[in-house]
Amino acid sequence: MDDLSDLIPRFDLRGMDLQLDRMDAALHDLGHPCRSVPAIQVLGTNGKGSIVSFLESALCAAGLRCGVTTSPHLVSWCERIRIQGQPIALDALRSQLQALQPLNERHRLTPFELLVTAAFLAFQRHACELLVLEVGLGGRLDATTAHPYRPVVAVASIGLDHCEHLGSSLSAIATEKAAAIPPQATVISCVQDPEVEIVLEDTCRTQQAKLQWVKPLDPTWQLGLPGEIQRSNAAVALSALQALSGLGWSLPETVIQEGFATARWPGRLQTVQWGEHRLLLDGAHNPPAAVQLAEERKRWTNASSGVVWILAIQAHKDAVAMLEALLQPQDRAWIIPVPSHRSWSRSALLQELPQLELQLHEADRLEAVLTQFSSDGWPTPVPIVAGSIYLIGDLFARGIVTAE
Incomplete structure (x- = not known):
């Protein structure tokens, strides 16, 4: 079998079950893979994948060993775990998931949690220097939030979706997502609905996080993704990359421009x-x-x-x-x-x-x-x-x- 369905729990049996205890316990059992590797966490409702693709493309253009996890996938589970722009090999993911079965049975991980755990192990094996983690659902209890070192948080547009899990108002959804923001992080967001802006500002104040609002990039920036909204997504990615200078990485703007122009994200316009x-x-x-x-x-x-x-x-x-x-x-x-x-x-x-x-x-x-x-x-x-x-x-x- 190459669809991995024998190793990944069925969504209808083990679907949405938002908690962090299982992830925390599983990562503890594994000795916290990648614990000290900094991550840019990307949260929001729409545009997360686009922001990730801009980040990944620029980091690869800069020659950084980056590990990226996204969801959902279009064709293969392997798309969800990428190292330096390349999806994990199917046989590598299969053997990793097989090795994780005892841990999975012990902690009853959801499919998403299992894949994020496999991602951390793959990133550790490839000695990734920087991670890009796309939140699956919400933020506060998302599996990516179990990663302890998220100094930069990129926020995509927040709107009404998954109300059955996150709350029925924009304010409730924004609160659930913003709760992922760790203390002292740098948080970058495009323009949001006023209700969302209030939540982000309040959360950042409480967490002593630095909040930056960005405007869409001007037309001189060539973007590999079509659609006007990508100018906002790319602006968030640009500021997130610039925030890495505080961690010792300084990416030249020409390299970022090259990365943004060659970014690809299938199925979006x-x-x-x-x-x-x-x-x-x-x-x-x-x-x-x-x-x-x-x-x-x-x-x-x-x-x-x-x-x-x-x-x-x-x-x-x-x-x-x-x-x-x-x-x-x-x-x-x-x-x-x-x-x-x-x-x-x-x-x-x-x-x-x-x-x-x-x-x-x-x-x-x-x-x-x-x-x-x-x-x-x-x-x-x-x-x-x-x-x-x-x-x-x-x-x-x-x-x-x-x-x-």
């Missing part, structure tokens, strides 16, 4: 090919990301005459708010299921949004929609596939689409 036709993929899977995608659409040629959406949205997501943000009166949307996940259907959406009856269509899979477009005439602008990272991962895994 990514143009791909389906046969001879083009599609745009975006991982927007919550209302704040949908608002951002709607902003981006204003820059697309011919978008005012109508956009065709293909949307797969998990059942626990606020699909109503997402559709309200995305759909203009002249748009059409095909609703398809998220592979292997409970999903919104057209009929369920129409119960909430009856006014969209003429705009919403349904199909059981993406290929059916694309085949129809191919025979009826390919839309302009190109169709946008969004709503779920899992859908995008499935398309790449099955070879349905190929990157340009």
Whole structure:
């Protein structure tokens, strides 16, 4: 088997169970791997992965041995553990997970905790000098927060998502995320909702942490990731890299520019090919990301005459708010299921949004929609596939689409 499902607990049996005790105990048993290696921790709701990709690309351009852990993955679990820009080898991850099975049984780790533990061991084995840790969910009780040395915290945009785990108000979610901030850290954030700003300022005051607000980078910066929001994400990454000078690393701005220009993060406003036709993929899977995608659409040629959406949205997501943000009166949307996940259907959406009856269509899979477009005439602008990272991962895994 090469999907590692025999070694990683099933999410439906051992999914979200936010605590730090298990991680603390597991890392203690292992002698705290990487304990003294400094980490940039990246938290927030939307944009974490983009910030990580800018950081990783610049650190690799500077020749630093960096270890990076992210989530979720698109195709392979190996994507979640990277050393100097390269995913961990499948056989290395398999043998590491096998070695961790007794520890896993002892502490009943969640899948995320197990992978973060495996990451720390891999980073130690490769003598990484610096870590970049993307928070999985929340912050206060996230597995990455078990790492004791996080002198720099990069904060992506914080919005409403995972309310069932983190709280139903923006203030509650921000409090849960900001609780990861350690004493005396340097904290960098883009502009946030006023409720979020208050929480970050209060937390940093309590923790005697230094809070820096950054503005989007100007157009002279070439960025490898498309979309206007990336100027804010890159600005957070830039200040986080500059904060490393306090730890003895000084990265020349030319090296950072080179890293930012070559950053890649699949599935985020990514143009791909389906046969001879083009599609745009975006991982927007919550209302704040949908608002951002709607902003981006204003820059697309011919978008005012109508956009065709293909949307797969998990059942626990606020699909109503997402559709309200995305759909203009002249748009059409095909609703398809998220592979292997409970999903919104057209009929369920129409119960909430009856006014969209003429705009919403349904199909059981993406290929059916694309085949129809191919025979009826390919839309302009190109169709946008969004709503779920899992859908995008499935398309790449099955070879349905190929990157340009």
